[in-house]
Amino acid sequence: MxxxxxxxxxxxxxxxxxxxxxxxxxxxxxxxxxxxxxxxxxxxxxxxxxxxxxxxxxLTRDFVLTLSDWRDGISQPLPVAPVGALHSVQLVDTEGAVVEVSTACRLVPDMGRPRLEAVAGGLPPIPRGGVVEIRFAAGFGxxxxxxxxxxxxxxxxxxxxxxxxxxxxxxxxxxxxxxxxxxxxxxxxxxxxxxxx
Missing domain, CATH: 1.10.3230 (Hypothetical protein yqbg)
Structure with a gap:
């Protein structure tokens, strides 16, 4: 991470x-x-x-969280709060090809432990050797x-x-x-x- x-x-x-x-x-x-x-x-x-x-x-600013694996297949906690906006969720393979998967995920706001959650089923699988990049804005204002x-x-x-x-x-x-x-x-x-x- x-x-x-x-x-x-x-x-x-x-x-x-x-x-x-x-x-x-x-x-x-x-x-x-x-x-x-x-x-x-x-x-x-x-x-x-x-x-x-x-x-x-x-103070609000943008972050990118890069993961090589989900915590579990259903949700992924974000390491900083409060998250005000989820900008994008992208899968990046070993060749650098990017696939946007934001529609498969939703932000669950929480003051202590916000998380990314699958809309239906599970979170999209991360390509072998690849990563997922989660871009979001966090801060009180x-x-x-x-x-x-x-x-x-x-x-x-x-x-x-x-x-x-x-x-x-x-x-x-x-x-x-x-x-x-x-x-x-x-x-x-x-x-x-x-x-x-």
């Missing part, structure tokens, strides 16, 4: 002004904006860390104001910690601060059986 992010979060979607206010950085100086690249990096790192913990995309308040606050707290410890060179870094872990706990997905039926 390989999950690839096809599109990235646009810089305009990041809450730079809100983050600057959260850090209580000064304003009115001639070099205002000189730190924006670093601040954007801290926000992106915090978003990635939180998404990794909760298996959810915060395109804008920062569409995020649940607790997740938005968790990003701000974690990004602020990255900013404050930027000169520590890793000394005393905790895996995830308690306040951030508390905010994201209800969004975590419990997985059992290693993803197998």
């Amino acid at each position: 390989m999950l690839k992010e096809v599109t990235v979060v646009a810089a305009a979607a990041l809450p730079m002004a809100t983050f600057r206010d959260h850090l209580q950085l000064g304003s009115g100086f001639s070099d205002l904006g000189a730190e924006d690249a670093a601040l954007e990096g801290y926000l992106r790192a915090a978003i990635a860390a939180i998404e990794g913990r909760i298996a959810k995309a915060l 395109a804008g920062w104001n569409e995020l649940p308040a607790d997740l938005a606050q968790a990003v701000m707290l974690l990004a602020a910690q990255y900013f404050e410890r930027r000169h520590d060179a890793g000394a005393g870094q905790d895996a995830m601060p308690f306040g951030v872990a508390s905010l994201i706990e209800r969004w975590r997905t419990v997985r059992v059986l290693g993803g197998r039926a």
Whole structure:
């Protein structure tokens, strides 16, 4: 299984002004904006860390999931939520020939574990040595104001910690601060059986 992010979060979607206010950085100086690249990096790192913990995309973007085999012949869980749109499902053989099979599948939305399901019978068989590519969009929304308040606050707290410890060179870094872990706990997905039926 390989999950690839096809599109990235646009810089305009990041809450730079809100983050600057959260850090209580000064304003009115001639070099205002000189730190924006670093601040954007801290926000992106915090978003990635939180998404990794909760298996959810915060801001909407496109992904492609490549599989060499279905989990079972009837349904296939998707590794990230919430999935808003299924763009395509394509079978690719060893020669690179592509067959569109989107009509044989349907998206079953779920906040914890969305899945692809066969419309009738089973999922289309993947060619021997080939793969299936599932293209979809996932995320709470395109804008920062569409995020649940607790997740938005968790990003701000974690990004602020990255900013404050930027000169520590890793000394005393905790895996995830308690306040951030508390905010994201209800969004975590419990997985059992290693993803197998």
